[in-house]
Amino acid sequence: MKKTILLGITALLCSLSVVAQHKYLLDKYHARVGFSATHFGISHVEGNFKTIDATLTAKKADFTDAVITFTADVNSINTDVDYRDKDLKSAGYFNAEKYPTLSFKSTSFKKTGPKSYKLAGNITIHGVTKAIVFNVIYNGTAVTAMKKPTAGFTITGKLNRLDFGVGTAAVSSGVSNEIELRANIEFTVI
Template sequence: MTDNELDLNGHWTIDPGHSRIGFSARHAMISTVRGSFNDVTGDVRVDVDDLDGSTAQVTLKAASVDTRNGQRDDHLRSPDFFDVERFPDITFVSTNIEEIRERAYIVSGDLTIRDVTKQITIPLELGGVMVDSFGAVRAGFEGSRRVNRRDYGLEWNMPLDKGGVLVSDKIDLEFEISLVKQDQ
C-alpha cells in the first residue's frame, strides 16, 4: 500500500531508531556544530477530519544530547546549558495542528527547556505513509525551525578575541520523524 491508500487518522508513536530530533549552531562564527537527542519518545493522535482534536507530545531526555564530542556533550549537560540534573526532560505539547497545504502542516505548541516554556510553531512536511516490510504502517515527517536559545535560559557564551562569540544565539531545530501507527 502507498500513501494514496493510507491516511494519517489514528494513534501513532515516534520510532526513535528511525527518527532524529536535532539542532545546529554556529561555532566560533565560522563553522556549524550539529547534535541530536538519542532518547526521544512521542505520541501523536490524528483526526484529519477535525485537526482541532489532533495532538502531539514529544519528550527528549536532555542527558541524551550527542554532538559526537564527549567534552562538549558534558558541557551541554551542565548547568551552563541544559542542567540535566535539575531538568531531565525537554518537552513539546501541541496546542494546534493545521494543514497549510497538501502534505504540509504547522504544529503549534509549548516547548519547555529547563524551566522555561514558550509557544513555538513547527512547519512539517509529510514525506509519505506506507506499510513497511514488517507490516507496520509508518508516516514520515521532516521540518526545521530557528529559535533563540537565550529565550530558554541557555545563556552561556564566551567572547572571541577578534569579536563575536563562541556559540550563536540562533539555533536551528531539525526534525526527521518516523511515526508508527498503533491502532491498525
C-alpha cells in the first residue's frame, strides 16, 4: 500500500514538472514597439516607445495558454522630432503627466496557423480601457547569447486613437484617427 502511494506521489510530481509554468521576460535589447499614423493622408509618421516592459507566462510549448502583459512609459514616446514628441506628451494628446503609462493584458492567445496567432486582450491608453485583437507571427525560438531559450514574435494591429480620447479628429489635427501598431519582441526564459 505504501509503495502504491509513493508511486502515485512520484507520478504526480513528475506530471507537475512536465507542465511547469515558464515565465519569460522581455529582452529589451531586442524589442521595439512602434506606431504609425498618416499625416494629412499623404505620408506616414512613425514613432516608438523607448521605455517598455513585458512578460509572457505559458505552460504549453505552443504558447496557446500564454498570458502576456505589456507596459510603455508615455514620456518615452519618440518620433525623432522633439517638438512633436512634446506635443504628443501634452494634454492635447496622451497627457503623460496624468496618464504616464499605457498597458495591455491578454485574455487569449489562439493559434490560427502553424506560426500565426490572434492575441486578444485589453489595452489601456489615456485612462481608457478597450478590447483589442492583434495578429501575431511566432518567429521561432533559439538559445541566444544569454544562453537561455528565447522566443521571437512580430505583433501587428490597429486602433482608433479617438476611442481613447487621444487628440482631436483628423480633420482638425491632420493626424489619422487610425493608428497602426507594430512590435518585434523577444522573450527570454527566466
